[in-house]
Amino acid sequence: MLDLAIKNLLENRVRTILTALGIIIAITAIVSLGSISTGLNELVTSSTATIGSDVIFVMKEFDFSEMSGPPGSFEIELLSAEEIEDITAISGVERAVPIIADQFGGLFELDGLDLDSVDLFGAEDLSFEEGGWPDNEDKAAAIGYLVARSRGVVVGDYLTFEEEEVEVMGIFEEGSGSYDLVVLIPYEYAEEIYDMEGEAMQLILKPDDISYVQEIKDIINNDMDGLSAMTMEDALAQMEEMTGTLNIMTFGIGFVASLVAAIGIIITMYTSVLERRRQLGIMKAVGALKKTILKQILEEGIILSVVSSVIAILLSFFFVDILNNVLLGGSNLALITPELAIGAVAYGVILTIISSIYPAWIAINTDPIKAIRDG
Amino acid sequence: MKGNIFELKNVWKTYCNKGVETHALRGLNLTIKRGAYVAIIGPSGSGKSTLMHVMGCLDTPTKGTVLVDGKDISSLKDDELAKIRREKIGFVFQAYNLIPGLSAIENVAMPMRFSGHGKKESQEKAISLLKKVGLENRMHHKPSELSGGEQQRVAIARSLLNDPEVILADEPTGNLDSKTGREIMDLIEDLHKRTKKTVIIVTHDTKLADRTCNQIRMIDGDIAK
Ligand SMILES: Nc1ncnc2c1ncn2[C@@H]1O[C@H](COP(=O)(O)OP(=O)(O)O)[C@@H](O)[C@H]1O
Numbered sequence: 154m155l156d157l158a159i160k161n162l163l164e165n166r167v168r169t170i171l172t173a174l175g176i177i178i179a180i181t182a183i184v185s186l187g188s189i190s191t192g193l194n195e196l197v198t199s200s201t202a203t204i205g206s207d208v209i210f211v212m213k214e215f216d217f218s219e220m221s222g223p224p225g226s227f228e229i230e231l232l233s234a235e236e237i238e239d240i241t242a243i244s245g246v247e248r249a250v251p252i253i254a255d256q257f258g259g260l261f262e263l264d265g266l267d268l269d270s271v272d273l274f275g276a277e278d279l280s281f282e283e284g285g286w287p288d289n290e291d292k293a294a295a296i297g298y299l300v301a302r303s304r305g306v307v308v309g310d311y312l313t314f315e316e317e318e319v320e321v322m323g324i325f326e327e328g329s330g331s332y333d334l335v336v337l338i339p340y341e342y343a344e345e346i347y348d349m350e351g352e353a354m355q356l357i358l359k360p361d362d363i364s365y366v367q368e369i370k371d372i373i374n375n376d377m378d379g380l381s382a383m384t385m386e387d388a389l390a391q392m393e394e395m396t397g398t399l400n401i402m403t404f405g406i407g408f409v410a411s412l413v414a415a416i417g418i419i420i421t422m423y424t425s426v427l428e429r430r431r432q433l434g435i436m437k438a439v440g441a442l443k444k445t446i447l448k449q450i451l452e453e454g455i456i457l458s459v460v461s462s463v464i465a466i467l468l469s470f471f472f473v474d475i476l477n478n479v480l481l482g483g484s485n486l487a488l489i490t491p492e493l494a495i496g497a498v499a500y501g502v503i504l505t506i507i508s509s510i511y512p513a514w515i516a517i518n519t520d521p522i523k524a525i526r527d528g
Numbered sequence: 529m530k531g532n533i534f535e536l537k538n539v540w541k542t543y544c545n546k547g548v549e550t551h552a553l554r555g556l557n558l559t560i561k562r563g564a565y566v567a568i569i570g571p572s573g574s575g576k577s578t579l580m581h582v583m584g585c586l587d588t589p590t591k592g593t594v595l596v597d598g599k600d601i602s603s604l605k606d607d608e609l610a611k612i613r614r615e616k617i618g619f620v621f622q623a624y625n626l627i628p629g630l631s632a633i634e635n636v637a638m639p640m641r642f643s644g645h646g647k648k649e650s651q652e653k654a655i656s657l658l659k660k661v662g663l664e665n666r667m668h669h670k671p672s673e674l675s676g677g678e679q680q681r682v683a684i685a686r687s688l689l690n691d692p693e694v695i696l697a698d699e700p701t702g703n704l705d706s707k708t709g710r711e712i713m714d715l716i717e718d719l720h721k722r723t724k725k726t727v728i729i730v731t732h733d734t735k736l737a738d739r740t741c742n743q744i745r746m747i748d749g750d751i752a753k
């Protein structure tokens with residue numbers, strides 16, 4: 154009797170559309186926010202494993218509240234050659250590794266750095282499925298498995314950055330964690346490609362001893378203007394705080410949106426049942442069982458919620474695209490996974506079914522005699 | 529098939545409203561033979577509709593026993609009553625009681641959809657019944673687009689859908705002008721003659737009632753002796 158359910162929904166279009174709108178807004182909010190949480194959680198887990206705990210990250214200072222994207226994806230000011238020199242000169246700094254980073258293809262990142270210092274990032278033990286590390290003098294790259302597959306290149310082929318053809322000299326083995334997604338080239342070569350002279354987006358410091366970490370960090374943060382230093386721990390804490398806040402926000406907004414949608418569904422279904430009291434009474438008079446009436450009410454709810462949820466998912470893809478491109482600087486951070494999409498539709502349907510319980514109960518207990526006498 | 533389709537013994541129906549008790553039926557006894565054609569007459573408020581509802585399994589008596597086709601319905605649950613209504617009873621009401629949003633065909637086909645029959649099968653049956661009541665040209669219209677007489681024909685077609693043993697018609701001509709009313713009564717009488725179904729009609733029209741051999745007069749919730 155799906156046709157009857159659809160007929161009933163179409164009978165009062167305005168009401169149906171308003172209810173659908175409530176469900177659509179709730180599910181869209183949940184999916185869009187959920188996609189950011191999913192993306193961020195993924196980022197945090199993937200970036201923590203590889204980097205050593207005694208390193209210090211130095212960047213130009215920036216206001217977190219003005220930050221418009223995750224680390225790496227937004228325009229940051231460059232560290233100048235002089236600043237890099239000053240920082241390197243701080244006593245207790247064993248090595249300072251400047252990095253020139255560029256995101257490409259959404260997921261991937263090119264890093265220009267001293268290839269003799271990859272031990273700071275736990276990359277020295279990576280194995281290659283083909284080729285090996287380029288030297289710092291080479292104009293070549295070691296690239297991740299996923300980069301190679303997505304670009305369809307093998308050792309000896311070229312990748313293009315800023316109109317410069319970069320030769321692939323080595324491809325890491327599959328399953329190298331975040332190294333599946335990177336292109337590593339010598340710092341000097343990156344300088345040349347990106348037209349820089351001694352600048353960097355980030356400086357990674359290795360102290361002589363782990364006990365100097367705090368001291369070096371304090372010197373940079375307190376005594377050097379416009380610079381910000383973070384330990385690995387700080388970076389992790391920051392990211393976790395961000396994901397934590399976002400998770401709570403997602404949950405909170407999702408909860409409120411669900412509540413509003415649920416109240417909308419209850420009111421619509423309830424008025425619709427009251428309005429159709431006579432119709433339901435007639436149905437019962439000519440032999441409809443309680444479960445027949447229940448089935449019809451639930452069918453209406455399920456059609457309404459499935460259609461609304463699917464529309465919401467499509468809308469979410471659109472919003473997430475905007476989110477990624479406008480707010481998150483062209484990254485692919487916000488991620489609608491199949492699990493998230495299916496879960497959201499299921500949630501929409503369950504929410505609707507729960508909200509339909511009371512109206513359905515009123516419907517199945519309609520007194521046929523009253524309906525007929527009042528007719 | 530022989531025997532009684534309805535046997536009512538000492539049937540009471542009492543309504544309680546804000547502490548006020550109304551006895552709509554007062555210890556009524558009645559037996560109706562299978563295949564009978566019966567007219568129920570009586571003043572307004574004498575309990576005719578209540579009696580129809582009890583016989584039609586829309587309601588259960590407060591006291592007494594009601595046998596429908598030999599089965600005691602006085603203590604059945606809602607769904608069990610609904611099943612009997614679906615299988616054995618066809619209703620025709622004064623106010624037609626069609627569903628506004630559905631076409632004539634869909635209205636007639638609806639009870640069959642409840643018992644799990646497909647749309648196509650139900651509608652084919654509905655169409656053949658609508659032809660029998662002379663509505664082949666108005667089948668796709670909604671109730672609001674049909675005259676009172678036409679709506680009542682749709683209701684009669686609907687009452688026949690599940691091939692019930694009994695047709696219960698509660699003042700089927702009450703909302704119609706006398707000419708249309710006579711046509712509807714002719715239709716019901718013709719139906720009775722052709723199908724030999726039990727037909728019980730509540731009517732105010734004594735002339736019509738006189739045409740049937742079985743007349744029951746109700747007064748104050750009981751049958752006048
Ligand atoms: N739900 C109800 N609550 C209270 N009294 C009712 C109810 N239904 C019917 N009655 C009363 O029962 C009596 C019989 O009503 P009814 O069977 O409709 O009579 P009729 O059909 O002969 O006009 C009337 O007095 C009516 O007011």
Ligand SMILES: [Mg+2]
Pocket residue numbers: 576577578698
């Ligand atoms: Mg009456």
